[in-house]
Amino acid sequence: MTDHVKTPDTLRSSRWFAPDDLRSFGHRSRMMQLGYAEEEFRGKPIIGVLNTWSELNTCHGHFPERVKDVKRGVLAAGGLPVEMPSLSVDESFTKPTSMLYRNMLAMETEEMIRSHPLDGVVLMGGCDKTTPGLVMGAITAGVPMIYLPAGPMLRxxxxxxxxxxxxxxxxxxxxxxxxxxxxxxxxxxxxxIARSVGTCMTMGTASTMTAITDALGLTLPGASSIPAADSEHQRMGSGCGRRIVDMVWEDLTPDRIITDASIRNAAIVAMATGCSTNAVVHLIAMARRAGVALTLDDLDALGRVTPLIANVRPSGKDYLMEDFFYAGGLRALMKQLEDRLDTSAITVTGKTVAENLKGAEVYNDDVIRPLTNPVYHEGSLALLRGNLCPDGAVIKPAACDPKFHVHEGPALVFDSYPEMKAAVDDENLEVTPDTVMVLRNAGPQGGPGMPEWGMLPIPKALIKQGHRDMLRISDARMSGTSYGACVLHVAPESFTGGPLALLKTGDRVRMDLPNRRLDMLVGEDEIARRKAAWVAPPPRFERGWGYMFSRHVTQADKGCDFDYLERGFGAVAGEPDIF
Structure with missing residues (x-):
């Protein structure tokens, strides 16, 4: 263990328990009410274990057991673990979308840490939005943190x-x-198709975001690759508990780990894994919380020079996350990329990326390809701009038919998901393989919450003819497990008057992926006329969380965080005074 920077009397929790005053008397007495003797909590790191388990979160079904492993590790290292249930934000059952509640989890995480006597936290997540939500909140709270990824389910x-x-x-x-x-x-x-606890075992959003968090240096090295049902996952849990206690003594806070260099590392690793398109929204939001000005253009530039080397579905053709783990996991993939990474970046281990990658090797070079034999010559994602998406849109080139990389066709526009769903099941729908399907009013405000509707179903009329892909455009997201020629995250969104709101059925649309363009072939004067005639739809919410969400959520290119939570909006609130 590194030499201590903190001492028992300078622990954050000591402000609650050490003073000889009435307020601290009350804190100590309530701890004793819980059954703790003073020597169990005074002068020891108190570790919050933020657990996003619920009985409706299938990805986290093992967390009631895993939290015991974390606590065992904390106790072994001389700390006191306290479990704190957190908003679960499950992906499978939350309507209209769990994305509507990512920022709620981030706010809850930040405030729970700030308002309680915690010296450090273990963040237990994995299901898509729990990773960015927990990390965003913990970044702002600023105490030592380590992330425990749920791990992928079995094949x-x-x-x-x-x-x-x-x-x-x-x-x-x-x-x-x-x-x-x-x-x-x-x-x-x-x-x-889903036969054990754990997250989706494709390189969907869950595995993408835990890999990003691993590459950021916020997990034990390689932790993101361990299957949820493997006994190594239990050992990793107790390892997180032991390590967070040392991090508290070392005062190893998030600002020392999440830097320009580590964000860039995470983006490179994401591109090489065949990451979910959702990585764009979440990584930008996480970076902005840390004061790193990551943009869509930065991600596109890295995508152009980073080959896709993880042969894992859906961008890869053959393998799943269990195979990726057996092939060496994320440490092996990062070893392949070592010359492209800033390996001097510090991680939660207190060591650099270079130190953490020592001894990593690939055991199956068809699952984790060498740079000389990639799955796809560029990275997972590409940024488009044009008069349909002046602030950007995202596509996953490796996961769509190459014939659509340059495509022009007539638009077929839908204003709502129910309208689109009814039309695609109509076998008499007038549609051809060249048609460009468009769904609008599905963005951050319009969805509401930017649901995963962007992989629009292929019309049954085309399915019956043998077609399985076509160009589709929306201001929605899509599941990280999805695939196809889907342009997503069109910004600004149509619900707020973005250009997608002005497109009409029959207008010609052209995508030129090599040149990163997406345009409607409509004259500027006609676009201006349509803009002047556009009428804003009524708001989705008139009260509650949705009301606050609608008025403060940023657009996709800014990460869909709340404007008042981003770094630079104002000073971060200090810790509550203890009277």
Whole structure:
């Protein structure tokens, strides 16, 4: 353990428990009411274990057991663990979208840490929005933190086929709509595609965000790759508990770890993994909380020079996260990228990235490819700009048919998800493979919350003809397990009067991916006329959380954080006075 910087009397928790005054008498007496003797909590690091478990969060089904492992580690290192239930923000059941509540978790995390006698925190998350929500709040709170990723579930199986959660669900749903999947097989796939605790085992948003957090240096090295059901995951949990106690004594705070260099490292690693398009929104939000001015253009520039080397679905063709772990995991992938990373960056271990990567190696070079044999020559994501998306839009080139990389066709525009859903199931819908499907009013304010509607279903008329991809555009997001020629996160969104609101069915739309352009082929005068005639829709909310969300959420290119929570809006509130 590194020499102590903190001493028992300078611990943050000592402000609650050490003084000989009435207020601290009350704090001590309430701890004794909980059954603790004074020597168990005075002068020891008190570690908050922020647990995003719930009985409806399938990804976190193992957290009631894992929290015991964390506590065991904290106690072994001489700290006192206190579990604090946090907003679960589950992905599978939350309507209209868990993204609506990411910022709520971030605010809760920040305020729970600030207002309680915690010297450090273990953040337990993994399901898509829990990772950025927890990290964003903990960055602002500023106490030592370590992230415990939930880990991916085991591979899915049905009739000898390996199934990937999300990705194969979309795939077989299209086949079912085409009449190629029986009721019996559909039920079998349903029961075989998610067969253990843990997050999606494709490189979806959950695995993307835990890999980003790992690359940022906020987890134990390689922790993001460990399957949830593996016993190594239990040992990693207790390791997080032991390490956070040392981090408190070392005063190893987030600002020493999350820097321009570590953010850039995380972006490079994300591109090389075939990351979810959601990485853009979350990484920008996390960076802005830390005062790092990461932009869409920065991510696109890194994407152009970072090859995709993780052969994991959906951007890869063959493998899942369990295979990635057996092939060496994130440490092995980062070892391949070592010359491109700033390996002097400090991590939660107190060591540099270079030190953490010593001994890492690839055990299967088809799963984790060498840079000389990538899955795709560029990274996972690309940024588009044009008169349809002046503030940017995002696409995942490796996960769509290359024939759509340069494409022009007539727009088919839908103003709502129900309208679109009804149309695509109409076998008489007038649509061709060249048609560009457009969904609007699905952004941060319009969705509301920017739901994962961006992988618009292929119309049944085209499915029956054998087509499985077409160009689709929206201001929505899509699941990280999704794929196809889907342009997402169009900014500014249509609900606020962005150019997508002005597009009409029949207008020609052109995407030029090599030149990063997305345009409607409509004259400037006509666009101006339509803009003058545009009428804003009524607000989605008139009260409550949604009201606050709608008035303060930023656009996708800024990370969809609340404007008043970003670094630079104003001074961060200090710790509450203790009277």
């Amino acid at each position: 899915g199986h049905y009739k000898g086929r390996i199934l990937g959660s999300g990705s194969d669900g979309w795939k077989y749903w299209d086949e079912r709509r085409a009449g190629n999947v029986t009721d019996e097989d559909w039920i079998g796939i349903q029961g075989g």
